[in-house]
Amino acid sequence: MEDYLLSMNGICKSFSGVQILKDVHLEVTAGSVHSLMGENGAGKSTLMKCLFGIYRQDADEFFLEGKAFNFSDPKHAMEHGVSMVHQELNQVTHA
Ligand SMILES: Nc1ncnc2c1ncn2[C@@H]1O[C@H](COP(=O)(O)OP(=O)(O)OP(=O)(O)O)[C@@H](O)[C@H]1O
Numbered sequence: 577m578e579d580y581l582l583s584m585n586g587i588c589k590s591f592s593g594v595q596i597l598k599d600v601h602l603e604v605t606a607g608s609v610h611s612l613m614g615e616n617g618a619g620k621s622t623l624m625k626c627l628f629g630i631y632r633q634d635a636d637e638f639f640l641e642g643k644a645f646n647f648s649d650p651k652h653a654m655e656h657g658v659s660m661v662h663q664e665l666n667q668v669t670h671a
């Protein structure tokens with residue numbers, strides 16, 4: 577696991593009792609590019625939001641260079657070099 581820049585080893589996430597992510601495994605080496613593909617509603621955005629600290633997964637953790645890690649929020653993720661290009665943009669309604 578320490579050979580990977582990023583890895584996940586069984587990520588699970590449910591919303592209101594409906595399981596969206598079930599035992600997701602992904603391993604990413606440094607300098608590689610991956611495409612996460614799946615049908616609409618498969619859970620791609622949910623997985624990335626768990627990684628980025630927007631949602632907290634129900635089970636298991638992310639690993640950065642072999643160290644277990646869960647970002648508490650997007651600021652925390654960006655401080656550790658993880659960023660996200662969002663599929664849907666939200667307006668800032670309060671300054
Ligand atoms: N905050 C939420 N509360 C409840 N259900 C949610 C929430 N976010 C996502 N879902 C549900 O989780 C499932 C996965 O959604 P997600 O947006 O992760 O899919 P996706 O693979 O990114 O789809 P798309 O290809 O349309 O972008 C969908 O059924 C969606 O309705």
Ligand SMILES: [Mg+2]
Pocket residue numbers: 620621622663
């Ligand atoms: Mg999506």
